[in-house]
Amino acid sequence: MITIVTAPTIRAVTLEEARQQLRLDTHDEDMLLAIHLDAAQAELEWLADLRVCPQTLAMVLDAWPDEITVPVRPVTIAAITYTATSGATVSLPEADYVARTRHGFMRIRPAAGKSWPKLAPDGQITITLSAGFAEDHPNLAISRAAILVKTASLFENREGASCLAFDTLVNQLAARWV
Template identity: 30%
Template sequence: MSLTLITAPVGEPLTLAEIKFFLRVAHDTDDSLITDLAEAARGQVEAVTGLALMTQGWRLTLDRWPTEPVTLLRPPVQSVTSVSVQGTDGIWTELDEGDYALIPGYPARVLLKAPPPSPGIAAGGIRIDFTAGFGDADAVPGTLKQAMRLLTAHYHEHRTPASERRVTTLPNSVGALLAPWREVRL
């Protein structure tokens, strides 16, 4: 099983102006750096929580069909775009939309309504493409945006190479903001 980003988000949850205001930066000299730090902060928030913040496209690849509904591991899931199976001839066949249903939730699941065709190859013969994310920047919860602000500020203040300073975990304030959003794994 693998999860692959197919379509990256078209924007960021916070604008450059919002981040510069939070950082109290009035000049334009570091705009490129601040933009990169904010993008890194979004990536870290998504990695820690397992969420997709802005609308983005994902592909879940499976080797075989599970006996339970298929769990989509990048919430919140907006929709399933397609479900495809590769045959022995190498051709991908897309299932009809009526053959599966999205079960919303955290995590969302895909329920197959009828026995699906078996993949014709041993590895990676099933693809489920889906759209995930809260939507646009206005739909991203404020606690996640605040975690991004704090993390961007942390990155901005600690720009020394990691070899010259002790590498630490997330700042406590960021960890506290992200804690309710983390998926607990056993």
């Protein structure tokens, strides 16, 4: 299970950028526009297993699998802690594991010659992750374009309509990770 520890402090696309996309001169519908921006970003993140804006996440496990796959991207590992057999929460040293990205997803396994440490009977593992694109990452530009076209579609077609341009951009993002 992944939870948000520190939520993003910004949107991938600002209200002003969305207003420009829609050629809106007033702020009369900013609340509706903000709702559509949030919905478009959430849909993009869900469909493409992404976290667009910088945030901190925690992934909690009840046991050590052979290899841990983090189901969102892009991420880096900030810390791995676990409940040792003594009951204490212990940080796993970076030298004890290998983290590699394959198909865009972070995979974590014990380092060569190492094994996962023993857990307390009711222990757990917490992997703290830094997620989101850097400002200059090319996938951020594609994500922002997808959010803009989806927001425009939601705004202009309030009764609901599919958005082929959004679907195309989401598929393009997904293909970039293969």
